[in-house]
Amino acid sequence: MTAQDRTGGLPGYAGHFEEPEGYLDFARYGPPSRDVLDATAQALADSARATHSTVDDLMRAEPRAREAAARLAGTDPGHIVLLPNTSTGLFHAAFGITGGTVLVPSGEFPSNRYPWQRAAELGRAVPRLLEPDQRGLITPDTVREALTGPGAGDVVAVALSAVDFRTGHRADLAAIREVIGDRLFVVDAIQGFGVADLPWQAADVVVTGGQKWLRAGWGTGFAALSDRALERLDPVLTGWTGVEDAGLFDDREHPPAAGAQRWSITNLSPVTAAAFAAALELVERSGVPAIEEHITTRVAQLIDTVLACGGEVLSPVAPEQRAGIVSFRIPGTDPRLVAKALHGYEVTPTVRADSLRLSAHASTPLAAVDRVHAALNSLR
Incomplete structure (x- = not known):
């Protein structure tokens, strides 16, 4: 033993x-740790006794969570934005591509299908199904085959799950990166982040929610964006917290933030940010x-x-x-x-x-x- x-x-x-x-049933929901419960309870208790400094103090949980997420994703906090769930990040990515074709595996979880369909309805990128091999798996070879057939020249991005929700099959992210070349690579990481030691830097967009394997509870998540993603994706859904000088209220439209913060729509709950930070730091300590x-x-x-x-x-x-x-x-x-x-x-x-x-x-x-x-x- x-x-x-x-x-x-x-x-x-x-x-x-x-x-x-x-x-x-962790692939559906991961019961949070006592660390997360304590962080949530403390943040709520502090908010109930609010003083002139409470809101600013609570808001410090967001950069703490971003820093932990960046370390785990192999990047820096400027390339990280906190999000309330995976779907929000995938909608940002889908609406950010102005045109062309995006390969999306058939059999994907619906959260990685609807954003691309909605974007196509608005005249932006059009999804095309990426069929698996005879074993039902998406591999570098299946991606390569899709990129050598008719219409391959129109493909501007590939969007897939790092770990398949049905079978647990993990995608070979590094090999797929080599196959797709300079195209954008969007990865739904919710079934693998924090529990599978994968090369997340191979992707241009890594999106995950925290309620499953990260065990942070609902309403938590983040996206990691590469320089290529920041350069090519239009910040269509940028909100008031995703712009330069967000705290300057001068009745003028501000340009999107330089980094991943441009994907921010509004302030998230500092309570869930505290919970997320506690969950991420526990993963870091354990390895x-x-x-x-x-x-x-x-x-x-x-x-x-x-x-x-x-x-x-x-x-x-x-x-x-x-x-x-x-x-x-x-x-x-x-x-x-x-x-x-x-x-x-x-x-x-x-x-x-x-x-x-x-x-x-x-x-x-x-x-x-x-x-x-x-x-x-x-x-x-």
Whole structure:
């Protein structure tokens, strides 16, 4: 038994959380840490006793969160903007491209489909579906093929998920960057940021929400923009907080801010900023490689358990191709019945019409795997 198993999770990390040991739905929502709860409670308590300095004091949480996000993304705070969710960032990116074609994988989560459709309706960039290979995966080869066929010359950007929400397959961001060359590369990072040690600098736009694997709660997130993105994307949705001299109210239109702050529409909640900063700093202290190592171990154990119980695994089996998600089905058994069995053993999965999804984090103990094994065995 490893130290990770004895402590119930990654030492120094798992002790910050208190979700039930059978919770395996982090790809949908990550229960926040006590650090996040304490930061939220403190910010709210301070706001309830407001004085002349309270608002300014609370607003200091935003640059703190930006700095932590920048360190984790491998950039600087000037290339980071806080956002309330992933979708807001994707709409900024979609509306910012003036024309041309954007490759978007079929089967993408809808948050990476609607922004491009809405932009096309306004006469801006037009999305074109990027079809996966015979395994259902988006790879550098599938992108290369799409860029050598008819209409390839019109492609100005590629937008995809770093980790597929259905299967947990992780995209080879570095190789895809090489394939697309100087085109814009937009990455939805919500299923991988903070738990998968990926080369985020390969992308021009990295967008994530904080409510899943970062475990910061709802209303948190950020975007990291490269110099190429800042140069080419029109700041169509810039609000009053996204301009130069935002605090100067002189009844004149100010130019967009020089850095990523130009994607700001208005002030966000300093309470959620404090929560986000606490969550990001916990990831920093624990280290993404250590978090990823623990998740990799648990995912391998879950895959072995599903296979041993007669299940069909829909996620990649090779560790280098997957992140924290295990999608599966039990042949001949309605997923709702499988879910009922899992619930009976106090396991929380994601339930789909044709499959189930288990997603483990660095606080997930070995006992969670045992519960899944017992639940699936009960179906036999």
